[in-house]
Amino acid sequence: MARRNKIAVVGAGNIGGNIGLLCAERRLGDVVLYDIERVAGPTKGKALDINQLNAVRGLDTRLVGTSDFADAEGADVVIVTAGVPRKPGMSRDDLVGVNMPIISDVAEKVKKHTPNAFVIVISNPLDAMVYAMHKVAGLADHMVCGMAGVLDSSRFRFFVSEALDVSIEDVHAVVLGGHGDDMVPLTRLCSVGGVPLESLLPKDKLDAIVDRTRKGGGELVQLFGTGSAYFAPAESAVSMAESYLLDRKRVLPVAARLHGEYGIDGYFFGVPARIGGGGVEKVYEIALDPAEKVMLDKSFHAVKAVVESCKL
Known part of the structure; x- marks a missing residue:
């Protein structure tokens, strides 16, 4: 039996939710929306909402909202949006201190559960965060890059x-x-x-x-x-x-x-x-x-x- 692609989205905020919807619309594969326990309810809600949209659009993609990264096990692609977004008056570089520990934690999870995935990093400051993801997760050079x-x-x-x-x-x-x-x-x-x-x-x-x-x-x-x-x-x-x-x-x-x-x-x-x-x-x-x-x-x-x- 053919296997569907599996896409894990780390961070289920505005960017993550839209990624889940776009993946569903393009029939790219099933999607796991992952976020921390504190926002588990909204994360599961976004996945459920898109699943219900699929009925209207005639789409078979299934989404799961979770706060357990083990649900992403075996993902083909991991898209990382986790971290704090900029606020007015901030540069992207101002986010280094707060987002580095977040990305390092995600990288450890990627290393454990999705070591063979193609990893796309969106989190800012982008060039530094993808560098950290590569180093901490131990990914091959060709299997990780940044979206910018x-x-x-x-x-x-x-x-x-x-x-x-x-x-x-x-x-x-x-x-x-x-x-x-x-x-x-x-x-x-x-x-x-x-x-x-x-x-x-x-x-x-x-x-x-x-x-x-x-x-x-x-x-x-x-x-x-x-x-x-x-x-x-x-x-x-x-x-x-x-x-x-x-x-x-x-x-x-x-x-x-x-x-x-x-x-x-x-x-x-x-x-x-x-x-x-x-x-x-x-x-x-x-x-x-x-x-x-x-x-x-x-x-x-x-x-x-x-x-x-x-x-x-």
Whole structure:
């Protein structure tokens, strides 16, 4: 008998709940929503609510809400959203102290119950948290990565489509670097229906879009007031999980562990990578001009400083 895929979502808040719904809608596999005992009721409630939605949509995916990570045993994919979200006035890096113990605890559980899963980390500060997950859980380099570049690229594409009044489907963007205010949207390589972006917008407007992209998460934190983005991050993570589960081999910007690419070794950093049935199957290195290299180096040094502050 064929076996359904199993997806474990760690953290059943707004992002986690939306991931469960998206996995159900795409028929990617059965879903385990896991969260701590204190929120066991709402976690089970979200799973039950989506199960009841399935009847209306004609979906056979089953969700389980639990506070026992043993229920995730044997999961094919683990998506980690656990941790405290940003509040107004906070940077992602401000979350290191509070989220590091949470991620370390989750990593121990992953090591025990789901050691063979493909792990996607969403928790902030992203590049440091995926580094911690990899080290504590002892995961193979190709079986763990961070979700950030898909989201950052999507934000950039929306802002461009809005500025030019064109379909977002025809906007192609490349965003490299850490998930923070020093990320590097490569405007030189962005295009709209094959037309170079830099020929369509004046430099001042393009610079404004780059700045808004870098601060896109903070803009949403200010608007929400009590939390951070959740619809777009959930969709971004599910697109990565889907590429792994269905061996789609999509080339996506993810925080992958580098081995000399871009002059970086041993750190997780946002780069284009092929995601397929083998996990992170290949990292693509883009030839950068001197100005782009300076920006990328600045982004890496910011990521390195946060990672080193974790004292792992």
